[in-house]
């Protein structure tokens with residue numbers, strides 16, 4: 001997914017990865033278990049045993065989180081929805097499930113599969129306790145994992161999107177109204193409500209002396225609020241943009257420079273003079289590439305006078321172009337997927353304009369000025 005991801009291998013064709021932020025929570029959790037939880041529960045262990053049991057417990061907790069995400073993923077795959085990757089990070093795990101579930105029932109089953117895995121794990125760890133009661137480290141470990149898996153079930157079932165409980169709520173509203181967009185907004189709004197509750201509860205805890213625990217709860221609330229807000233924005237944006245084409249928002253006043261122009265000339269005459277940040281590069285009257293401020297900056301300054309635009313441009317073959325009749329919404333998703341801020345717009349292989357994120361924002365502002373409301377009717 002990103003550079004901050006350590007690949008662990010593949011399961012069911014899904015790439016499993018560790019985000020660097022995972023090490024922070026792994027270290028914190030191991031320390032909490034080895035330094036306070038296990039010493040409080042069991043008195044006479046050696047320091048090494050406390051730390052070893054702490055680390056093994058932390059790893060098994062993340063195996064539980066991984067199995068939770070695999071639970072979602074396996075059901076999604078069963079519905080033929082591609083799952084690209086599962087990443088473990090600071091706040092748990094994320095499965096990159098691509099595309100929306102085909103029906104409310106599919107949404108419900110995919111959502112419930114994760115917590116169900118934790119419920120099975122909680123019952124299993126609880127049952128195993130009796131068999132390992134003679135071995136204190138194993139007893140402590142199974143007891144903690146039974147408890148934490150049950151906590152994972154309860155936390156994930158909070159009915160606020162994008163938590164699993166929120167997905168269940170979304171599935172129910174979706175089934176009742178037949179409108180997926182509206183169900184997302186309802187479930188995400190409930191998600192924001194619970195996020196504020198968590199932030200509030202966390203802040204109270206912090207002021208009543210539990211600084212670490214309170215901060216953690218507040219941070220989870222903050223993370224949840226962000227995730228829920230993004231969902232609401234996405235739906236609103238899609239509602240606004242749906243039915244509109246790239247050619248309506250693209251800018252036709254894009255700058256063209258010849259491929260033999262030096263970078264020095266480009267900077268002096270075009271970038272400083274007109275404030276443009278990206279240029280189509282032409283050889284004759286044919287577009288051969290795109291040059292951006294970013295690419296210019298990668299060339300050392302003393303080489304600007306001798307380097308030509310054609311040498312540093314992104315060649316046309318590598319450009320992500322978009323057809324002028326494509327949906328504006330899908331163009332925006334395209335930019336997100338490819339990590340670019342602008343795309344040349346083409347019609348029958350000819351560049352007819354440029355579409356940047358700013359163009360989309362300007363277009364949205366114009367729509368709003370004319371009082372055009374988001375169309376939440378469409379699913």
Ligand SMILES: [Zn+2]
Pocket residue numbers: 068069072114115156164
């Ligand atoms: Zn889940």
